[in-house]
Amino acid sequence: MRGTLHIGYLTAVRLLDLPSLLESFHTEHPDVALRLRVSPSGSAGLARSLLAGRLDLAILSLPGAPGRPPAGLTLRQVASVPMVLVAPAGHRLAARDAVSLADLSDEQFIDFPVAYGNRDLVDRPSPRIERRLALEVTDISAASAFVRHRLGIAFLPEFAALPDEAGVRVVNYPVVNAGLLLESSLAVMGSAASSSHEMRVSSGAVDWAPQTHMYHPRWAMLWDALWSA
Template identity: 30%
Template structure:
């Protein structure tokens, strides 16, 4: 049994496709198929069901999959331990960020990190906070900028960059223009403009509403479009106070929801030396800012 066979098996199981798995491991598809066949012959059982249009796990394959993941993770942990003992910082660090985040200059951070650690490969993805949190917890990401409401998500350490109240941002023609505050009950009577579920701002709004559901008239995937829709007089936009460019911010009361933005990483390792180095660079950058 070879490690690459386990790696190919895990890739096919997770991708449900030999083609996508081959692209993921950068090996021709026949090579992936051949290695998994050798693994199945050695184990004496089929791990994958190839009879349908897609690829699915057999009962034996489903039992072997978590063990294969553990074996691969153990080898990676051993490799990282050796690198640490040798004082090496290299490999890959995987970074995520919420869409249209302007609080932290991530390109500046990544540039500073690259200058210090040119041998480390850096990858970056944008997604909603819920997806980033899930990716952090399952090890697909090492570090991410996330938005959230309340306390830090379970299993993550978070360095808070901003903690802001949510407001109803309105254009001059809106009936709430000029008001200082509105109650949550009043807010629930209006059709609102909001980011989608899974974002930190929407999570803060939903948490404040509790069992009641806000009426979302317009939903946009990024704050600039939410702002534009509100500027066109289409209703109150639910935004953090710092986002209300060109709009009048009306405080929400009874209760007063707030949203936090911060960079996060798994509380429990293992963290690669590269990931820990990136976290140190990020914390130094934040501490240095006024």
């Protein structure tokens, strides 16, 4: 196998051990060059890049998927993690046994840009979690530091909450009941993960024709490796 795979991913969403998985894939297929790509507009941007043919596969987070994937994409959920509410130590909510939706109405929040999976997830529940945005950031891994410096409270994926960090407290908010689970999915164009799709053969080797979005066993093996992780 030879060629190039363009893979979209989210730099701060650590739900898969991507370096380890790509190591295994590269060991088996050393002639396949891997190109990792990110999008400044988060998961929505990765989805658009897939649909435009600029990516072969993406690891992304789209609320409501894979049950209702965007038109033209096939998704497989591979991991999920609860969102937790994080507040600075000494905050009025930090010592509460439980926090309700009404308790959040006057709070200032640290949040993420629209089209980021974690932002869209918090925007979706009914009734809506109304919040005042004090600070918008793009780096999930750095968000708890802004909480520690009292710029606001935040809903963060559990892995980014850093509850043992001095000055940060995880607040007991019923996020599971609110449906606040950040899901990580593998995504490809259309039904391209189906082996019923055709292959293009070039110079005696199976190759990837990105403009056709056809089934291609090289990235299908990567898909399967990630799916089984």
